[in-house]
Amino acid sequence: MKTLRVRLGRAVVGVALFAGATTAAAPVADAATPPLQAIVPVPVSAQAVTGADYALTANTKIYTQAGSAPAKAVGDYLAGVFRTSTGFALPVSDAPSGTPADGISLLLSGADTRVGDQGYQLNSTSASVILRATTAQGLFGGVQTLRQLLPGKIESPTVQQGPWTIPGANILDYPRFGYRGAMLDVARHFHPVATVKRYIDQLAQYKINNLHLHLADDQGWRIQIDSWPRLATYGGSTQVGGGAGGYYTKAQYTEIVNYAASRFITVIPEIDMPGHTNAAQASYAELNCNNTAPPLRTDTAVGYSSLCISKELTYTFVNDVIREVAALTPGPYFHLGGDEAQATSDADYRTFMNRVLPMVAAAGKQVVGWHEIGKATLPATATPQFWGTTTSSTEVSNAVARGSKVILSPANKAYLDMKYNSSTPIGLSWAGYIEVQDAYNWNPGAYLSGVPESAVRGVESPLWTETVVTPANIDYLAFPRLPAHAELGWSPWATHDWNVFRVRLGAQAPRWQAQGINYYASSQVPWETGSGNPGTCTLPAWDRASVYTGGATVSHNGHKWAAQWWTQGEEPGSTGQWGVWRDNGTC
Numbered sequence: 001m002k003t004l005r006v007r008l009g010r011a012v013v014g015v016a017l018f019a020g021a022t023t024a025a026a027p028v029a030d031a032a033t034p035p036l037q038a039i040v041p042v043p044v045s046a047q048a049v050t051g052a053d054y055a056l057t058a059n060t061k062i063y064t065q066a067g068s069a070p071a072k073a074v075g076d077y078l079a080g081v082f083r084t085s086t087g088f089a090l091p092v093s094d095a096p097s098g099t100p101a102d103g104i105s106l107l108l109s110g111a112d113t114r115v116g117d118q119g120y121q122l123n124s125t126s127a128s129v130i131l132r133a134t135t136a137q138g139l140f141g142g143v144q145t146l147r148q149l150l151p152g153k154i155e156s157p158t159v160q161q162g163p164w165t166i167p168g169a170n171i172l173d174y175p176r177f178g179y180r181g182a183m184l185d186v187a188r189h190f191h192p193v194a195t196v197k198r199y200i201d202q203l204a205q206y207k208i209n210n211l212h213l214h215l216a217d218d219q220g221w222r223i224q225i226d227s228w229p230r231l232a233t234y235g236g237s238t239q240v241g242g243g244a245g246g247y248y249t250k251a252q253y254t255e256i257v258n259y260a261a262s263r264f265i266t267v268i269p270e271i272d273m274p275g276h277t278n279a280a281q282a283s284y285a286e287l288n289c290n291n292t293a294p295p296l297r298t299d300t301a302v303g304y305s306s307l308c309i310s311k312e313l314t315y316t317f318v319n320d321v322i323r324e325v326a327a328l329t330p331g332p333y334f335h336l337g338g339d340e341a342q343a344t345s346d347a348d349y350r351t352f353m354n355r356v357l358p359m360v361a362a363a364g365k366q367v368v369g370w371h372e373i374g375k376a377t378l379p380a381t382a383t384p385q386f387w388g389t390t391t392s393s394t395e396v397s398n399a400v401a402r403g404s405k406v407i408l409s410p411a412n413k414a415y416l417d418m419k420y421n422s423s424t425p426i427g428l429s430w431a432g433y434i435e436v437q438d439a440y441n442w443n444p445g446a447y448l449s450g451v452p453e454s455a456v457r458g459v460e461s462p463l464w465t466e467t468v469v470t471p472a473n474i475d476y477l478a479f480p481r482l483p484a485h486a487e488l489g490w491s492p493w494a495t496h497d498w499n500v501f502r503v504r505l506g507a508q509a510p511r512w513q514a515q516g517i518n519y520y521a522s523s524q525v526p527w528e529t530g531s532g533n534p535g536t537c538t539l540p541a542w543d544r545a546s547v548y549t550g551g552a553t554v555s556h557n558g559h560k561w562a563a564q565w566w567t568q569g570e571e572p573g574s575t576g577q578w579g580v581w582r583d584n585g586t587c
Contacts, residue, residue, distance in 0.1 A: 052168025
C-alpha cells in the first residue's frame, strides 16, 4: 500500500492516538479576505458587483426548479446547512415561472453552455441570488461556492448572530478535470460509517466527486462477502497495531454509497490483489498454494503476500468478491489495486490480470488499478492510477498509448498520509515531507512524461491510515492539503498562483473552526482567526529587500518575529523551513 516496507508495528499506536496540533509559527492574517477573493477552489470567473449585496434574513425563501426532485434535494441540503447556524426557516418550494424576483433560486435552465455537466453560474444582487446549472450536480457545486460567500460561522452547529451578507457577484465556473477524488484506507485502521460520512461532507465542500475506499489489505478485510463470510468476521477482526478492527455489513456499505450519492460523490471500491491479501489468506487456508493459513498481521510490512496464481479456486474467489461488491456499487468503477505484488512474478501477475480483468467487465464495471496494472494488457477503458515519486512511468505511458486515461496521485505530492515536516506528530515520510506549498505546486496536466493533459482523467488524494485512528487524525492530515488538491483538479491552470492561493486558503480557517475540523495550521499560510485584525505591531514591518542580522525584530502578518541569524528575502512564517525567523507571538 505504498509504504516501501516501512515497519512501524505496535509502536504506531501511541503516535496514532494524537488528536491534533497547530504550529507555533502559524502566521495570522492582518484582516479578513473579501469573500470573492477567498473561494476554494477558485472559480473560472468571479466578478464583483458593487452595491448589490444580498441579505439572508428570516424572510428568505429558497426556490428550486419546478418539478425537479434532484433540484429540490439540493435545495433541501442548502436549507439544512443554513438553518442550523442562522435559525431561519428558509422554506423550500418550486420556483415560479420566469426569473425569480427574490430569495435564493436553484434552476436547471438558462445556464451558460460552458458549465457542462458539473459547472454552474451564480448571479447575486440585492434582491435575489440565482444559481443556474444543467444538472443537479452542477447546482450542488454552486451551493458549495455560495456557502463560502457567507461568513465562516455559517457552518456552525449552533445558531449564530448575523448579519448574513452575500456579496453582489457574477460567477461562471466549471472543472478542469471531470474526476476529482480522495481515497480513504479503512483496511489499516478501520473507520466506522459515521467517520466516513463526515469525510464525505468534507470532500463535497471542495467539489471532490469521487471517494475511493481501500477495503481490503494485509491487515484487514472490511466488507461483508456472503459467499466467503470469514473474510469479514475473521479477516476483519484486527488492524495495524492490534485492536478490534471491524467491517461494513452490506447494509452499512450501501448506507455509505447512498450518502455519498446524496453529495454527488461516486464510491469506488478497491479490493487489492494479487498482493496485499494476507487478511484473505488468513481467513481461508485454501487461498494459499500450500493450503496453510498464515496468521493475521498487525504490522505495516508490504510485498510479502500473494494469492495462489495457479489455483482455479483463486479465480472463483476473485469472481465472487467482484460480483458481490459490484452489485452493491452503482458507480462505473472497480479498483483492483495491483500494486507492490513483489511476491508474484511478472509472468504470474500478467496471467492473473488477464483472468481477472474480464471479470470486472462482466460485472459491468471499468477497471481502475495502481499504475503497476499497466504491466498487463489493459483495455482502453481501464484507468491506471499513478502513485510513484518520479515524473515518468513506462506502465502508464504504454497504457495511454493504448487509449487509457490516468488518475494522478504522485506520492510525493498527493499522499495525505505523508508528514508536513519532521516535527508533525502523525503520518509517514518515505515519500518525503509534503508541506502545503508542495501539495499545491505541481501541474497534473504536465506532470508525467508521455501523458498529455488530454489523457489525464483527474487527481486523487490518497490517505493511508497506518497512523490514522480518529476523525481528528484524518482532519489533521487532510486539511489544508486536501483543498489544495481540490483546486488542482477543479480550477484552470491559468489561475494557479501560490501567493494568491495561500491567502484564500487562510480565509478557510474560520469555516473549519466552526465545523470542528482539526486542521494543521501551516506556517506557510496566513490564517484568519475570525476575530478581525489581531493588532498592529509597533515594530517595523518586514521588508523583503532588507538585510537582517541575528536579533533583529520585525512585524509581519500580525506576529512579532526575531531573526535568528543573517537573512534576506526569507519571509517569516512562509519560507521558514531554514529556521531563520522565530515567531514571538501575535501583536
